[in-house]
Amino acid sequence: MSSKEVSLLSISFKQYYYKLKAHTDLLNRLLLTQVFALIFSLLGTGGTGTSGQLSVTFKTYSANIVIVFSILWIIIVAVLLTTRPYKQLETPLVGNRLTGNLSDFGFLMTASVFAGITSTFGGVLLRNVMYFISDRSTMAVDGFYLTFTDLMYGMVVAILVLVLVSLIFYFLGLLVQANKVFAILIPVVILGTLRVYTHLGQSVLEFYMVNVSLPLFALKVIITAMILFGISMLVSNRMEVNQ
Amino acid sequence: MNLSGMSFILLPLMIFIIVIVIRDIVPFLRTRMSGLLTWKRSFICAGLYVGILVLMVPMLYVLPNEGFIKVSTNSNQANTLYQNVLNDLFNPDDNFPLDFYQQEGLYKNSSKTFKAETNKLAFNSDPNTNLPRIFVERKAVDDGEINVSTYAGTQSVGGIDITKLIVPPAMSFNKGTLSFPSNNQQVLNLKKFNPDFTVDQFKNGISESMNSSSWHFGFGQVIYIRVPKSLEIDTGAYSHQIQMISGKQVSE
Numbered sequence: 001m002s003s004k005e006v007s008l009l010s011i012s013f014k015q016y017y018y019k020l021k022a023h024t025d026l027l028n029r030l031l032l033t034q035v036f037a038l039i040f041s042l043l044g045t046g047g048t049g050t051s052g053q054l055s056v057t058f059k060t061y062s063a064n065i066v067i068v069f070s071i072l073w074i075i076i077v078a079v080l081l082t083t084r085p086y087k088q089l090e091t092p093l094v095g096n097r098l099t100g101n102l103s104d105f106g107f108l109m110t111a112s113v114f115a116g117i118t119s120t121f122g123g124v125l126l127r128n129v130m131y132f133i134s135d136r137s138t139m140a141v142d143g144f145y146l147t148f149t150d151l152m153y154g155m156v157v158a159i160l161v162l163v164l165v166s167l168i169f170y171f172l173g174l175l176v177q178a179n180k181v182f183a184i185l186i187p188v189v190i191l192g193t194l195r196v197y198t199h200l201g202q203s204v205l206e207f208y209m210v211n212v213s214l215p216l217f218a219l220k221v222i223i224t225a226m227i228l229f230g231i232s233m234l235v236s237n238r239m240e241v242n243q
Numbered sequence: 244m245n246l247s248g249m250s251f252i253l254l255p256l257m258i259f260i261i262v263i264v265i266r267d268i269v270p271f272l273r274t275r276m277s278g279l280l281t282w283k284r285s286f287i288c289a290g291l292y293v294g295i296l297v298l299m300v301p302m303l304y305v306l307p308n309e310g311f312i313k314v315s316t317n318s319n320q321a322n323t324l325y326q327n328v329l330n331d332l333f334n335p336d337d338n339f340p341l342d343f344y345q346q347e348g349l350y351k352n353s354s355k356t357f358k359a360e361t362n363k364l365a366f367n368s369d370p371n372t373n374l375p376r377i378f379v380e381r382k383a384v385d386d387g388e389i390n391v392s393t394y395a396g397t398q399s400v401g402g403i404d405i406t407k408l409i410v411p412p413a414m415s416f417n418k419g420t421l422s423f424p425s426n427n428q429q430v431l432n433l434k435k436f437n438p439d440f441t442v443d444q445f446k447n448g449i450s451e452s453m454n455s456s457s458w459h460f461g462f463g464q465v466i467y468i469r470v471p472k473s474l475e476i477d478t479g480a481y482s483h484q485i486q487m488i489s490g491k492q493v494s495e
Contacts, residue, residue: 064439136309140433153442
């Protein structure tokens with residue numbers, strides 16, 4: 001019997017470090033996803049309009065697709081972390097539900113920060129590529145040179161969005177692992193609610209993103225993240241050992 | 244014009260492809276490349292990727308801003324001017340004589356002077372051509388010159404004020420007839436970088452973000468003709484398009 005005391009955080013950190021190494025394939029998926037998204041982004045979105053003798057073809061470019069794809073990636077990662085094969089990775093390590101969830105939380109935070117930074121910088125890469133491959137005489141200078149403030153702003157917001165989405169889907173993933181009925185129940189409840197309360201989705205979005213400052217948005221995300229993590233812990237504690 | 248039409252089709256397709264990539268293709272590649280993709284190599288790859296992206300930031304700021312379209316992106320101002328000038332042009336009873344030289348929202352894009360070869364001015368246009376609105380003003384003197392100026396009304400596409408990019412309508416003057424050929428189609432290709440939605444919604448709000456993608460072609464162009472005092476005007480089939488600057492419709 002060992003007399004050495006181990007703290008919760010040190011075990012969680014060891015598990016986190018172990019998961020970081022074990023789940024590097026998830027990082028590779030993100031890189032591939034973002035490369036695909038950047039290629040799609042090069043196509044731009046737009047349309048053609050005609051007025052008399054004038055015909056205008058207008059295309060807009062942004063890193064929105066890269067961010068959206070990164071959000072999809074983090075959803076998949078968050079759900080995967082709650083599945084049995086990924087949970088079984090913890091088995092060789094000393095720990096409990098709490099350390100396992102804390103390490104998952106740490107992993108999701110790291111993944112969100114990485115994806116947030118790379119997806120925002122993807123917009124910069126897109127601009128650089130377009131500068132060299134596209135005819136600049138058809139490109140408006142306004143909006144091309146991102147200000148450093150906008151870049152930082154976008155990065156922080158992207159990270160916060162990814163954190164929020166990852167914790168929502170981590171919680172939903174845990175619910176499904178706790179009881180498979182939720183795999184059917186959750187989509188039914190979400191779709192049913194959105195059908196009855198048609199403006200609910202928009203209201204939720206507005207609560208977080210419309211007419212709020214960045215600090216307020218960050219505060220809302222942090223509070224929601226803490227609540228979601230707390231509930232996830234409660235759900236996790238009620239699960240069977242082998243789940 | 245609705246710009247989201249293309250993205251409406253593309254986005255679900257892209258989402259479908261990316262889900263397939265994340266779920267199936269990557270694990271397939273991973274099993275094939277499991278020997279190559281160790282965690283150390285994966286971290287190096289990720290580090291290199293971040294490194295390249297970070298390097299792109301200073302690179303963007305040192306790129307010279309030459310060769311771009313440098314036009315106003317104040318679409319709100321453009322729209323206001325368009326509304327004002329529309330009101331002034333098409334409510335002539337109150338607003339004429341209109342001072343074309345001072346009128347905001349009108350951009351003069353060409354000016355020509357023709358010798359009045361006859362004592363009559365007629366108009367000719369291809370049936371497939373949308374003839375711009377023509378305003379005719381008589382000069383105080385008989386100087387034998389017909390001064391034709393063309394003005395583009397304020398137009399904006401996706402928040403870019405394109406008024407100054409509009410080419411004037413092609414025209415020729417021969418034997419007292421001012422002709423507008425049909426082969427005067429102008430094609431403009433425009434590209435613009437928009438801020439990501441993560442920034443845009445906080446900085447500009449959702450309504451402003453949507454407004455920035457709107458199109459306002461306005462009324463197109465107008466032609467302002469100053470003719471000698473005694474020159475006879477023959478509007479022919481275009482009487483509804485031609486208007487005396489005094490506000491009275493020209494009669495044959």
